[in-house]
Amino acid sequence: MAQLIGNEVVAKVIEWLGIKQTKAELLSMAELLSLELPPVEFLLEGLLPNEGLTILAGREKIGKSWLCLELALSLAAGTGFLGRQTKRPYKVLYLALEDSKRRLQQRIKQLGTGISQNCFVLFNIESLQELEKIIIDHNFEVVIVDTMQAFKRAVKLFTNTKLNTYEQDYNISLMLNDIAKGLIAPL
Template sequence: MDSSHRVAYIDGKTLMEKIVMPAEFIIEDLLGKGLHILAGAPKVGKSWMVLWFCLQIAKGEPIWGMPVKQGEVLYLALEDHENRLQERIILLGDDAPASLHFSFSYPTLGNGLEEEIEKFLRAYPQTVLVVIDTLQMIRSNIFEYGYAADYKDMAGLKEITKKYQIAILLVHHLRKDETGDVFQRISGTVGIQGAADSCFTLVEDKRGSGKALLSCIGRDIAYREISLRRTENQIWELTEDSIEEKEKDLLPEKIAELMEGRFFFEAPPTEFAELLRDSYRIDVSHLTLLKRLDQNRHALKKLGFSFQSRKSNGTRYIKIFRIEEEIGTVGTAETGA
């Protein structure tokens, strides 16, 4: 038994009263911190897509209208070379910024890859994304098959995402056989999908059509289908999104009004909901108030607020607070990543 591994426990009451921030995204509501898979058939345009992602994130420019977290980016283009990458960047219509880094040769998993990535991350601490194109190029146990081998290969990379709070996107392949569930076509066992925080599949309507469907599923994102069209500059352009524009929830803005001149506000759910209904014209039940707040974590954070639910002497309280004030008192809050 490995006695060096420390096991930690947390009780339900402490967990529910803990201050946590929402999961952080590199591409808002699409690609969060963690380990991700982008799978598609050969030559479908996966490498064009991730190269464009890298350029947009390094420049801080939106992807399909979604804001990105700008930072350093590392792209391991292991099936390409300098000439091809330069030609592709020119065709995409842009120069590559100095914050986007490339490598065309890298060690394999378990043979120095993890150490090299960590060395890069220490040299460039503002890194937000590492793209590995392709997963097969970094796998060393080519004769070792099965769920355990697949999960083991993913585990080291996933630990790096946790340690450095970044996203790693692995470019991978789809099997040719067609099933009802496109995610079942991701090459390898479900160990690969099981270790990933989200999976994306890029499937063309018809080979060479320039039209494709990006299917998205993950722990921190809603299931989503994004219809795309490839332009003459090889940029995948959004044509339709399965997530329709929802009616804006005014709760975060009303919370901001409530918090004017306050560092925090605390009340039982019944009194809180009554105040919101009577003074701020927000139709909310005390039974669903906590759920509504949870659904609006990101919007509240953008306004500088978060919330906490706790019990005192048998009574439930909901507390709204200014993030900088509360964190300055109790230390760094944990994210949901």
């Protein structure tokens, strides 16, 4: 097609349609090892990278939500967490998709941590596009989703599908990672 109407026209049409083009990058292992890449930046020194998607997983009812809530509050306040230091306070969005306002308020009080104006909570969400818009409109730097199952239900992903749980989780992880990469807000 480019031969018929020209590369510039094809490029403009692709841009206008919003189609993302990627070019495969083939490197030898030697080339990869010779690259001078910047070091990974961390939200929490040596523990939580300031890029992409990080997943905290484990059996139910072992305290993951408590851990994520305390992490959100610590990152927003710029205080240490689990013996690790933060570089500064971050603007944090905490998706409390399984909690009521009352329950989350009680948990925050129980934690006894200082409250920061940098930590925001969202109790419901209807789509990935809505989440992306909220992140952009409010310039969130860190997004914590509690829990993945509640998130899948809330955004109504995979309701009529034959994908197994692993395939569903893998696909939603890819979607969230794309949001994190595109917005430069770790999830």
